[in-house]
Amino acid sequence: MVYLGNYASPVGDIVLGSDGENLIGLWFKDQKYFLDSIKEDTVQKDDLNIFNETSKWLDKYFSGEKPLISDLPISPRGSDFRKSIWKILCEIPYGKVITYNDIAKEIANQKGIEHMSAQAVGGAVSHNPISIIIPCHRVVGSKGSLTGYAGGIDKKIKLLEHEKVDMSNLFIPRKGTAL
Incomplete structure (x- = not known):
């Protein structure tokens, strides 16, 4: 069973997910890959302690x-590869951005291999189940393009401006602008 809660943020409504003790999800309502990592039945239960802690963190x-990030018990669900990417995301300081290529180089270094695909990294970043707290919004394209935020580029821009x-x-892409 996975429990769901809600949080009204300045950048849009957020759905929280928990296994009862840990935060396993934080998604913008109706974002791409919404509840993607959740295979169990869900039930609404806004009064869980972890949701109260997460709401205080977000406040x-x-x-x-x-x-x-260490102030919350988080337990994102995903493959070992994805978890290795999300761990790097957790190390990006507030107010800073890094590129998908930077992460790919770090993973290649960790694995002792010559090259890691930035596209593979992008796939892992985009499937981050705990948005904002695991700061995938701090990842940009190699030339500074604001690409690939499951919650929407508008929210990514607002989060980066907030930081x-x-x-x-x-x-910053404008409507009708191809990247």
Whole structure:
């Protein structure tokens, strides 16, 4: 059984997921891959302690504080490869961005291999089940393009602006603009 809760954020409604003790999901309502990692039945239960803790964490984040990821018991579900990518995401500082290629190089280094596909990294980043807290919004394309955010590029931009990321070197797509 997976429990679901809700959080109203300044950038859109959020659905929280838990196994009863750990946070296993945080999705923008109706985002791409919504509840993708959840195979069990779900039940609405807003009053779980983990949801209260997560709401407090998000309140701090949206008020401009920089709460630590380690402040919450998170347990994202995914393959070992995806988890290795998500671990790197957790190390990206507030207000900074890195590229998919940076992550690919780090993974190649960790595995002792010559090359890792940035596209494979992109697939893992896009399937991050705990948005915001595991900060996939801090990953950009190799030339600073704001690509691939399952919650939508508009939300990615708002989150980066909220964190006061220097947007001057980033390519922000406009409607009708191909990347």
